[in-house]
Structure formats: C-alpha cells, structure tokens
C-alpha cells in the first residue's frame with residue numbers, strides 16, 4: 001500500500017486560517033500605509049488596523065505567519081512592521097517609506 005506520510009501537507013492546511021480573518025473584505029489601505037505617510041496620520045491608521053486585529057479569531061496564526069515570513073510592511077496579527085522587527089530583534093528597521 002502506498003503511503004503519503006512523507007509528502008508535504010496540503011497547502012490549504014497552512015492558509016485556511018485566512019478564511020476566518022476579520023479583515024476579509026476590508027481594503028488593503030486599512031493595514032498598509034501609503035508611501036510617505038508619517039506621524040499622527042500613520043499612527044491613527046495603525047491603531048484602526050490593530051482594532052480590527054483585536055477582534056480577529058485568527059490573530060495568533062496571522063502573527064505567527066507574519067513573524068515567520070518576516071512580512072516587511074503593514075499591520076499583521078495586531079503588530080506594525082516596527083513592532084514585528086522589535087519582536088524579532090532585528091537590528092535594522094524595515095524599509096518604511
């Protein structure tokens with residue numbers, strides 16, 4: 001009998017959490033700042049995104065993904081790119097334009 005134990009798991013197993021995300025249907029502008037946005041406007045955008053994340057049932061999975069993939073931009077799992085860099089102990093700040 002053929003065994004499939006050695007084969008990689010189906011890709012959907014790794015991404016299915018996204019189907020349950022609170023951000024489904026929201027525009028990317030909620031989570032990704034435009035080039036050059038700084039200061040209070042940028043902070044307010046990040047706080048609005050984090051509020052969505054706080055209500056998200058898959059925040060843990062999203063955060064784990066973002067940290068593992070070193071997502072360079074945007075709010076993922078309730079963390080901004082700068083906060084993820086801090087968690088990862090990155091010496092360099094992300095390229096935030």
Ligand code: SF4
Pocket residue numbers: 018021022023024031052053054056057058059060062063075076077078
């Ligand atoms: S934690 Fe935030 S960015 Fe991640 S899936 Fe949920 S709402 Fe979207």
